[in-house]
Amino acid sequence: MTEFCKEDIFLVTGASSGIGKAIALMLNEQGASVIAIGRNQDRLNALKSEASGSGCIFCEVKELTENIESLPVYVKELKEKYGKLKGLVCAAGVDNPRALQIIEEQMSREVFDINYFAPVFLAKGFADKRNRTQNAGIVFIASSAGVYPDKGQTIYAASKAALIASMKSISKELAPKGVRVNSISPAYVETPMYFKNLENIGTNIEDYPLGIGKPEDVANMAVYLLSDKARWITGQNYVMDGGVF
């Protein structure tokens, strides 16, 4: 049984790979239409060719940190192009594990721009009731690092903790308006970002009683939180860590 119909339009950032891609594909599989935002047209095309659901996949190439202040206007433009949005998934993010002694201000600000400010300003645009359906949902992809940081995550962990805190505040603002807001905090998941950082991370997979996660594990939770089955859930952060806490 599908959860959604093709008139249910979801905006998914980071949709060209990893967790964002898995969420976009699963939403589509469940009958929804997806505006897939990524930085790489070829990878977005690949996403589109993999999609098998009855809804549409609309691909949009966008560098989200180029002008963060204008992101609410960007959301409005997408609404005018495709229709009112039922959901927003912010999965675009970056990790750059670094010991405290080698962190730099510019790189730190870049991490905050994509992990924190871009999701918040996208949410600002999405919250405008002219851009969304009456009952709508937001899911931020945070990180278990935002709840229990490890070494080398000074900036990354802070950006995700900030996102979780803002999610809670936003959820209280938007609940009376029919918008539910939640976040998911995965530990290590088999994504390109994970493999890229594997050497720096030094993850011991044996520490994960259930093994490291797959993007689909996170997508299952995201799709549930965006569905009407989760109608009584807002302001929550769900840690998904395979039991490694």
Add this chain to the structure above:
Amino acid sequence: MDRNEFLTQMQDILQTDEELSFDMNLDDLEEWDSLSKMATVAFLDSNFGVKTTFSDFESIKTIEDIAKKAGI
């Protein structure tokens, strides 16, 4: 800022598609809640240098009343 632009800005503050007019009673708008009042406080401050508090809203009944606060 002229009065037309003021109305457009108020439309963004209230996040409504409804066409606004200066004599519109704010209490008739479901969008006129504590968050939109908070946004109005910031709007008056940053655009007109007018400081307002929540207690000022007790005497604000219409959009015209807000415009008067802004001095336009």
